[in-house]
Amino acid sequence: MAAPFKQVSASWLGRSMVFRGEVAGRPPVVIDGETDEGPSPMDTLLLALATCSGSDVVLILKKKRLELRDLRIEVRGERREEEPRRFLRINLVYHVAAPGATESAVRQAIDLSLEKYCSVAHSLQPDIRLTYELHLRT
DSSP: OOOOOOOOEEEEOSSTTEEEEEOTTSOOEEEETTSSSSOOHHHHHHHHHHHHHHHHHHHHHHHTTOOOOEEEEEEEEEEOSSSSOOEEEEEEEEEEEOTTOOHHHHHHHHHHIIIIIOHHHHHTSTTOOOOOOOOOOO
16 A cells, blocks of 8 residues: 655746645645745745644644634744754644643653644654655656
8 A cells, every 4th residue: 555645736926936825636835935925935834834723732632622712923044054954953842721630740741742642743753764856847
């Protein structure tokens, strides 16, 4: 059986560094390298990490039968000064409102997300193989 895959596309909108990102059958998103019309690619990566982990935390707390009233995740990424300006460190700050939840239960949900379930967190690992193909029109 073939491994599952995800496919998206990004189309340059003909101005500056503005792209339309698309997943088939879903609303498009605008990603802007200059951040004038939308989040940058690196901002989007941090948002992907926050929402991936956040989704896990919501599900885990629900399975623990804890009432989650609010969840906000702030993410701070420290980048290299020189190219490639990749992230060197990423810190997530979880703001959780869950009456009756213990700190231990919420920490366990966060740890499970980051250590086991969050695909985005695991995709930041250095063993990811990056390949490409080129289809050139002249």
